[in-house]
Amino acid sequence: MSGTLVVALIAAAGVVAFVGIIFLLWYCLFRKSISRTSETNSSEPSIQAGGNVELSGGVSYPSGLQGARSFSLEELNLATKNFSSVNLIGYGRFGEVYKGLLQDGMIVAIKSRQAAPSREFVEEVRNLSTIRHRNLVSLLGFCQEKDLQMLVYEYIPNGSVSSHLYGANQMSSEKLEFKNRLSIAHNAAKGLAHLHGFDPPVIHKNFKTANVLVDEDFIPKVADAGLRNLMERIGGASSTSQMIVDDVFIDPEVKHSGTFCAKSDVYSFGVFLLELVSGRDARTDQSLIAKVQNYQDPSTISSLVDSRMGSSFTTEGMKEFLRLAFWCLNTSSERRPPMSFVVLELNRIHEKEISLTTVMGEGTPTVTLGSHLFTAAR
Structure with a gap:
């Protein structure tokens, strides 16, 4: 074989190898590009x-x-x-x-x-x-x-909180402890706070105990979020002037101005807290709102607290809960806390209540339980 032929074969082999390497690099880059596109445009909804x-x-x-x-x-x-x-x-x-x-x-x-x-x-x-x-x-x-x-x-299978508090399907006694009600309040507050976190905020405008539903695990879900807004836009919603005057869940400022705001929902949430702790319908027992003004008085607490709750709560925790309800019910919307703060405060009260009422060994701190309040009130 001549030298010229050998050189030609070596050159040809080099060209083939070079083309092969280029193709291999292109193929790898192409595959990587497809992989990235697949990850970005994945049909998996969670992604x-x-x-x-x-x-x-x-x-x-x-x-x-x-x-x-x-x-x-x-x-x-x-x-x-x-x-x-x-x-x-x-x-x-x-x-x-x-x-x-x-x-x-x-x-x-x-x-x-x-x-x-x-x-x-x-x-x-x-x-x-x-x-x-x-x-x-x-x-x-x-x-x-x-x-x-x-x-x-x-579909939420376990009905509304109102039906369990004072309706036909009242909860069994083991579901009525203060800690359970704090958990319901905290999670309902998170739902309402999420609505208020939008820009502009989504105002519920019809928050009440009957619109807080609970699932099989008693996890609350706020119903009808934005429904009043929808009906106002498409027609069919009752005007503010047609609202029931004595509806205790409606912010007093709304009754006069006809204008809802995030703090209007906070007022409604305050009424919800009162119903939650008393087990009573505020529409038929409107003295609840007046009573909460004296939330530090033991006799007031004993008259407000649902007896089905038992006595496994602390006096301090109950006072803090009622203080928060009173704050939400301030007649001035500017003086009410935002729902984001209500969430944090309910979580704090809940965690503190659990730590103080959980049965532990020696060294458990001494606390004043609710049973002391009822004894003192007699």
Whole structure:
């Protein structure tokens, strides 16, 4: 073989090797690019949304999906057996409320009313459906067909806090300890604070004990977030002048000005705290608000506290709880605390109460329990 041929073969081999290396590098870069694109545009909702929000029953719903699901009337008819009266579970500001079972196995609550189709309805529902928090009842979707407007929510199986406090389904005694009620208050406050954290804040405008629902584990979820706003925009909401004058949950300033603000919800939350600790309906026992002014008086505490709670609470913890309720109920909205502070304060009181009332060995600090208050009041 001539030298020229050898040189030519070596050169050809070098070119092939060079091309091979270039191809290999291109292939690796291409694969890496695909990998990055796949990670960025993953179809996994939890990646796109930045995590899931757990709904009732352990079902997860993507926390950041834009818009709400559009349900067909046929689908909701199947879910409710043609809106059978057997599945009618209540009436609300929006309309009748039905329990439904979707084909994918999810149980939902469907609110229905007669109304003409509206683009504003769809837009408002899509906006509200993006608000996700563990302590808010999630708005999953809507339906507009045959002059019907429907809202589809996650179903919360254990009813409202009001029904457990003074309704037909009152909680058993083991569910009524002060620590349990503090936990309910703290988590409900987190839901309301989440609404107020938006810019501009989402004002509930109808916060009350009946609108705080509890799941199987008694984790509270605030219902109807933004519903009054939706109805004001699409029509059908009662005007401020038509609101019941003696509705104790409504901020006195709203009754005069007709204008809601975040601190209006704080006032409503203060009434909620009173009902939670007393086990009484503030609408029929309006003396509760007057009594809380003397929250440091042991006789006042004994007359306010629900006897079903037992005596496993500290005097200090109860005073701090009632002081917070009194602060929320200040007649001046400017002097009420923001919900973000209420969350922190309830968490502090709750943790302190647990540490002081948990049975421990020797060296447990001496505290004044609620039983001392009731004894002193006799």
